[in-house]
Amino acid sequence: MSGTLTTPIPTTVPPFGGRALAELRERISGRVAIPLDPDWDAQRAAWTLSVDQRPALVVRPLDVADVQTAVRFAAAHRLRVAPQGTGHQAAPLGSLAGTMLLRTDLMRQVTIDPVAKRARVAAGALWLDVTGPAAEHGLAALAGSSADVGVVGYTLGGGVSWLARSHGLASNSVTAVEIVTADGELRRVDEHSDPELFWAVRGGGGAFGVVTALEFRLYPISTVQAGALFWPIERAADVMHAWREWTEGLPASVMSVGRVLRFPPFPEIPEPMRGRSFVVVEAVLQEPQIVADALMADLRRLAPEIDTFRTTSVDELRALHMDPPGPVPGLGDGALLREVTPETLDAFVAVAGTPRGEALMSAELRHLGAEMAPGRADGGVVSGLDGAFLLYAVGVAPTREAGAVVQAAVDDLLAAIAPWRSDADYLNFAERPVPPTRIWGDETDRLSRVVERVDPGRLFRSNHEVVPPNR
Numbered sequence: 026m027s028g029t030l031t032t033p034i035p036t037t038v039p040p041f042g043g044r045a046l047a048e049l050r051e052r053i054s055g056r057v058a059i060p061l062d063p064d065w066d067a068q069r070a071a072w073t074l075s076v077d078q079r080p081a082l083v084v085r086p087l088d089v090a091d092v093q094t095a096v097r098f099a100a101a102h103r104l105r106v107a108p109q110g111t112g113h114q115a116a117p118l119g120s121l122a123g124t125m126l127l128r129t130d131l132m133r134q135v136t137i138d139p140v141a142k143r144a145r146v147a148a149g150a151l152w153l154d155v156t157g158p159a160a161e162h163g164l165a166a167l168a169g170s171s172a173d174v175g176v177v178g179y180t181l182g183g184g185v186s187w188l189a190r191s192h193g194l195a196s197n198s199v200t201a202v203e204i205v206t207a208d209g210e211l212r213r214v215d216e217h218s219d220p221e222l223f224w225a226v227r228g229g230g231g232a233f234g235v236v237t238a239l240e241f242r243l244y245p246i247s248t249v250q251a252g253a254l255f256w257p258i259e260r261a262a263d264v265m266h267a268w269r270e271w272t273e274g275l276p277a278s279v280m281s282v283g284r285v286l287r288f289p290p291f292p293e294i295p296e297p298m299r300g301r302s303f304v305v306v307e308a309v310l311q312e313p314q315i316v317a318d319a320l321m322a323d324l325r326r327l328a329p330e331i332d333t334f335r336t337t338s339v340d341e342l343r344a345l346h347m348d349p350p351g352p353v354p355g356l357g358d359g360a361l362l363r364e365v366t367p368e369t370l371d372a373f374v375a376v377a378g379t380p381r382g383e384a385l386m387s388a389e390l391r392h393l394g395a396e397m398a399p400g401r402a403d404g405g406v407v408s409g410l411d412g413a414f415l416l417y418a419v420g421v422a423p424t425r426e427a428g429a430v431v432q433a434a435v436d437d438l439l440a441a442i443a444p445w446r447s448d449a450d451y452l453n454f455a456e457r458p459v460p461p462t463r464i465w466g467d468e469t470d471r472l473s474r475v476v477e478r479v480d481p482g483r484l485f486r487s488n489h490e491v492v493p494p495n496r
């Protein structure tokens with residue numbers, strides 16, 4: 026008996042009673058998981074396997090009614106709610122103690138309206154659920170580089186697609202949002218109905234409630250000229266310099282990435298790449314082939330070892346960036362750069378292109394500008410990105426020791442490019458907590474007022490909080 030009394034209560038015991046849990050399970054058509062469940066580790070896992078999420082419970086709703094039940098349960102039991110689609114950006118969330126993880130992965134319905142050129146997607150849809158069905162109608166979505174990124178998480182944070190220089194951030198193409206707020210009510214929000222909340226969710230992230238559906242514009246683009254040029258990593262300096270010069274006069278129809286890419290020696294990786302390291306230029310050109318070939322000529326003169334450019338359906342763009350096909354223990358971080366000068370590239374290559382950066386599987390610079398410049402009147406709180414280029418560096422960290430090595434390499438690269446870093450950060454590429462003003466700048470106060478109106482008790486936890494928890 027005394028042994029029982031002195032045994033500390035494990036912190037994983039949920040902060041509600043068995044009867045409440047039984048009632049919740051009864052009312053939710055989807056799944057409710059708690060730490061005592063045999064498959065708890067699978068239920069709580071994020072796409073980013075290096076993040077060890079330990080919420081009080083996980084709820085996986087099947088429909089909007091389940092979301093409302095879950096939100097009301099959390100409010101009644103003084104839990105916070107962290108909405109999550111895939112867990113691609115689980116890293117900045119931090120401790121989930123006292124938090125319900127609300128995973129939307131069972132809600133993946135997608136409807137394409139080819140006449141109105143609109144998509145309507147449920148909370149848990151992935152980009153691969155949208156791009157194929159849209160392409161069947163000759164339409165393109167402003168999808169990210171990776172097919173299994175969640176549409177909602179990506180779009181609430183902004184969303185830099187392969188079409189971003191011509192069509193802007195994905196958040197600016199949203200036409201309506203359906204959201205369950207802290208009172209458990211479902212609201213449909215658009216430019217006429219609560220325009221302030223509509224402004225806030227388009228770039229403000231997941232701080233306002235659980236988004237159960239998004240509607241957004243699609244564009245009549247069915248094929249593009251796209252591909253990648255590969256050179257051995259020893260060419261990193263001259264190729265990256267040539268790529269930067271090439272970006273200077275480009276039309277908005279061209280979006281490109283310059284990167285260093287190290288392929289692991291895994292058998293599933295094709296022979297010319299397996300175990301080798303490259304400097305790579307990827308590009309998407311919304312141009313006829315003859316124009317694209319003329320534009321690419323300067324880069325092809327550098328005699329790439331591999332050239333994959335061809336006419337490509339917009340659905341196939343999901344493979345262009347060679348992102349991992351499923352969950353990985355990745356660890357990375359990003360930064361917006363005001364400008365990229367020859368000196369910036371020397372600093373980038375000195376880390377990313379040499380053994381100093383060998384823990385980095387990928388270190389990339391995305392060329393921004395054109396329609397991604399901030400200041401669009403019809404945009405949300407994040408109408409564009411305050412930088413000319415976007416950096417992202419990532420390595421694989423299956424163990425704590427490997428994580429320390431990757432983190433050191435990421436930090437080394439960020440320190441090297443620091444003189445050119447913008448004062449702003451991009452929510453979707455900020456893998457560590459950052460002050461809200463670095464994401465939303467002067468709009469942070471206006472955004473905070475929206476949070477305080479729709480969620481006065483601070484029920485919701487976003488991966489990047491608008492109002493710091495201790496305020």
Ligand SMILES: Cc1cc2nc3c(=O)[nH]c(=O)nc-3n(C[C@H](O)[C@H](O)[C@H](O)COP(=O)(O)OP(=O)(O)OC[C@H]3O[C@@H](n4cnc5c(N)ncnc54)[C@H](O)[C@@H]3O)c2cc1C
Pocket residue numbers: 108109110111112113114115118129148149168169170171173174175176177178179180181182183184185186230231232234235236237348349453454486487488489
């Ligand atoms: C391999 C890879 C490739 C990527 N490529 C791109 C790219 O090309 N362009 C780009 O811009 N970004 C890209 N990203 C970044 C990506 O956009 C962010 O990680 C984004 O947050 C992922 O959304 P998610 O729903 O999959 O992730 P999650 O971690 O599930 O969600 C992130 C956050 O979004 C919010 N959220 C998610 N669902 C809801 C909901 N239903 N209601 C309310 N809030 C919600 C929450 O605050 C949550 O913490 C990439 C990331 C990775 C790892």
